[in-house]
Amino acid sequence: MVKINENYLKLPGSYLFSTIAKKIAAYQEANPDKAEDMIRLGIGDVTLPIAPAIVEAIHKAADDMGRAETFHGYAPDMGYAFLRETIAQRDYKDRGCRIEADEIFVSDGSKSDCGNIQEIFSHDNRIAVCDPVYPVYVDSNVMAGRTGEYDTEAGIWSNVIYMPCTADNCFVPELPKETPDLIYLCIPNNPTGTTLTRKQLKVWVDYANRVGAVILYDGAYEAYISEEDVPHSIYEIEGARTCAIEFRSFSKKAGFTGVRLGFTVVPKDLKCGNVMLHALWARRHGTKFNGAPYIEQRAAEAVYSQEGHKQVMEQVAYYKKNTRVIYDGLKEAGYTVFGGVNSPYVWLKTDDGMNSWEFFDYLLENARVVGTPGSGFGPSGEGYFRLTGFGTYENTVKAVMRMKALKRKK
Amino acid sequence: MVKINENYLKLPGSYLFSTIAKKIAAYQEANPDKAEDMIRLGIGDVTLPIAPAIVEAIHKAADDMGRAETFHGYAPDMGYAFLRETIAQRDYKDRGCRIEADEIFVSDGSKSDCGNIQEIFSHDNRIAVCDPVYPVYVDSNVMAGRTGEYDTEAGIWSNVIYMPCTADNCFVPELPKETPDLIYLCIPNNPTGTTLTRKQLKVWVDYANRVGAVILYDGAYEAYISEEDVPHSIYEIEGARTCAIEFRSFSKKAGFTGVRLGFTVVPKDLKCGNVMLHALWARRHGTKFNGAPYIEQRAAEAVYSQEGHKQVMEQVAYYKKNTRVIYDGLKEAGYTVFGGVNSPYVWLKTDDGMNSWEFFDYLLENARVVGTPGSGFGPSGEGYFRLTGFGTYENTVKAVMRMKALKRKK
Known part of the structure; x- marks a missing residue:
């Protein structure tokens, strides 16, 4: 039954x-x-x-799909090299981050990746989340059975470490008293609109490396960063390659909420014992996902063109x-x-x-x-x-x- | 750690x-x-x-996305009504199947859905698969910890019920001796290219209803059916609404391997105790997926146009x-x-x-x-x-x- x-x-x-x-x-x-x-x-x-340059790229990609010589069937699981190489250069190398194209996994959007990433971790890992935060992190862990019981009155899960971010602490989460295994950071934060400076984020990278936790860093709002001392990627921080996975989205940067495209960075230095998390995520991507659409990958590529x-x-x-x-x-x-x-x-x-x-x-x-x-x-x-x-x-x-x-x- | x-x-x-x-x-x-x-x-x-009519629909959808009045942001989780209603009519009602538009979940492809569906079921459910079959069913259950240990020599998992389909039984799986909870059927079968007649499939529907199992019916190759007595959907079989989830794909029908679009049908009559599986899949869709791209949904709609x-x-x-x-x-x-x-x-x-x-x-x-x-x-x-x-x-x-x-x- x-x-x-x-x-x-x-x-x-x-x-x-x-x-x-x-x-x-x-x-x-x-x-x-x-x-x-x-x-x-x-x-x-x-x-x-x-934007017009992107619509043009979609038209061109549609024509590619309509001709035998330029038709594209199944895409590479991780995404086309033309897009991954552009991302590696523009979003990372140009900012001084050592991220290679083969550490980038293109997907149908950041929500899927943020929701699915927990799968590659053990059921008994404990998560920490900023409070308040985008509900997908906790909800996807509830579904996986990691969060314990729900206290309806208090609105909290017994096995989740909440890191309050309120006016009282200027929306900067404090290092938790209990040690988490997985730390979700959404920076700039959804919903508070606040963020962390390089110095503040360094505290988290050092902490994660020290306690052996993985930071799941959601940078969906990166394009909105105005201030100089706010990092655009966690990989701007020394030490992040051994403790952080970064999620990025074109939704808010290029209006892709209905286009659907995002990517996730899993550095090859990020290991648990001798297992590369990169290999696990690659396996997940290859088994339960069939590549992002060619048309959308060309659309994303156009986000980086001059126009x-x-x-x-x-x-x-x-x-x-x-x-x-x-x-x-x-x-x-x-x-x-x-x-x-x-x-x-x-x-x-x-x-x-x-x-x-x-x-x-x-x-x-x-x-x-x-x-x-x-x-x-x-x-x-x-x-x-x-x-x-x-x-x-x-x-x-x-x-x-x-x-x-x-x-x-x- | x-x-x-x-x-x-x-x-x-x-x-x-x-x-x-x-x-x-x-x-x-x-x-x-x-x-x-x-x-x-x-x-x-x-x-x-x-096909040209589909390329044209993609161009039109691209133009929609490029104008404020016709721009589409986040799609409904389950897909646009224009597509779900078309599918309900053409793939189901026209074939005499009682499937409604709100029982159809549009996704980025059948592989994702086939891989993700196991999530809504308990960890201690036992799966049965045709042998040989598309590897995703077993692999996604391995990842979830349902399959026991692997015998490298024999190539089998200790906790999977294999239903051999070979020349000896004319590729028609026999009802298993041990009772499974989840039965994966890929009909027409990948890889054997063989299929089941209405009468043969009825045996499975009756069996699933009798033992309280759910059939996960992958109909990715439906468009290739030539013979009259082979059903195009499991819902052509009396009783399937209370025991079957059906996965369908545009990949092999309309060349969408690189376009990415599919759908899954979860009838509202399909329950486990008093819980509708429809509600669970809706929750999964809403939490870990952000809707299929507007452009691809318009492309899929064009698959049903006259041209x-x-x-x-x-x-x-x-x-x-x-x-x-x-x-x-x-x-x-x-x-x-x-x-x-x-x-x-x-x-x-x-x-x-x-x-x-x-x-x-x-x-x-x-x-x-x-x-x-x-x-x-x-x-x-x-x-x-x-x-x-x-x-x-x-x-x-x-x-x-x-x-x-x-x-x-x-």
Whole structure:
């Protein structure tokens, strides 16, 4: 008689963004006249179309696929050399990081990789996560049975090491008292929009090497880094090759949320005993994945072309401007705001001690602005709220005006 | 201290097709003059370019992505309704199967789904596989720790139920003596190219319902079915909605090996106790996957358009003709051949009692023809060899002539 993976049943409720989508749908149904006027700064989805140089590359790749001489069937498991070599050069060597093309695994996106990476580790490894953080790290470990029991009241798992990142510690996680085996770091952080300097990240690299932990470093928001002392890759830090796996995404850099492409770096120096994690991930990639689409790999390549790079960085600048509008506008209105500088996310304290979901409803009802409740990202996110710079400029300005007006009404 | 998933180390050697690729590379290096002349009928990759109607759909989708009004960001986890509804109608309802659009999960390909599906089941479930069969079913369960220990000599896992499919039983698996929880059926079968009739499949559906097992039905080669009494979907069989998950692919039907798109059907009637497997797979999809690319979903939609359908079925006919050339030619030459009728694969007995890898080397050396050793698909594949109809017609004819000549020389 078949039995299910009971760990799935431990997952509380549904995935954060599904819940938000349901709430929005309910509001729209109840208020059809206001539905049009709603501004969504919640889910971290982009709004600008794919840049012209990339669309051109997709057209070219489509033509390649339509001709026998240039048709591409199964791609190499790890991705095409043309893309891996470009990534190695531009994202790593040009920044002084010693990462080779054969340490890069191209995939259909960073969410898949962040969710799947835990598979190559033992079931009894203990994970540490920043709190709050992107829910996939914990959820994928819940599914694998690593997280113990869920305390519904506190919103925490008994076997997860939480590293609170709040205004109290300026959103810099402290080294945990209990020793983790796997440390998830999302830098710049989703949802707080805050980040770590080179010096602060060095502390983590040294710690991981010392205790024999692996850092799972999610750099999905790398393109938004503005400040000089914030590293773009963990491999800028001495010692990272022996303790860190890095996940990177084109979603927020080039608007690839619907294109789907990302990559993961597993340095060959990263070992557990005498086993290279690179070999394990290669085996996973080769057994349960069949390569990223040729068309999307060509699209990603175009992100690095002269024109493509210029165009995507203009898009990033546009979203950063929006983020600035939110940050400055809300600050001026008297909200307590964080993040925003090296990230498309602004993290704010809710009003009047409302909890995060109360504030979600309050904003939706009174300003028709949709954001993301901080508590959806972990217990220390309670009392916070996330807004993103991914809307249109016009809507962003409008949303901020409404939130200012709301503050004044009080 | 981090620990790895030790199950990965149990996997013997590397993935079948990587080994073949290495052998080919070695041969080419040793025989640079003959490299040009090599004919590859080994790996099941297609060779015809993507059909014009599909290329056109990709161009249109690329343009959609390049304009703000038609840009598509994150796709729905399960896939766009336009595609799921088309699939439900054309692949199921039109064949009399009661499958709804919301029972269809679009993904980046069937290999991912076949590899990932085991996650939603308990670790102590026991799997049964046809022997020989596509290696991903067993390998993904090895990684999850379900397969026990490997007997290198016999090439079998202690905790896997093997269902031999050989000439002795006309490649029809018998109901196993020990009761499995999960039954993998690849029909038409890869690698043997053989299949089950409706009546034969009904035996399995009834059995699964009786013992409470789930059938994981891989229908990747459905488009190649020629015979009337062979079902195109397991849901043509009464009772399948309560015991079967079906995997489908566009790879062999529409040449999508490098485009990447597939789907999985989980009927809502399929339950374990009171838990719908549909809900578990939805959760997996939502947590560790971020939707298939918009462009590829539009490409798949075009497979069902009037023009697209006509064009892809012409490609299928081309490959079937090749398969026929192999089957008839080798039979005429005195080889013992199977499959080929409802499948792009011909399964043949090796010559002179050679084992499968010996025959691989023999064919490569003496005919410059690359095939796939049957033993790579399981112990009962030993002494067999797989050739595919996916080459060009010209090369296929040439390969068969060489193999005929080889037979005559003896």
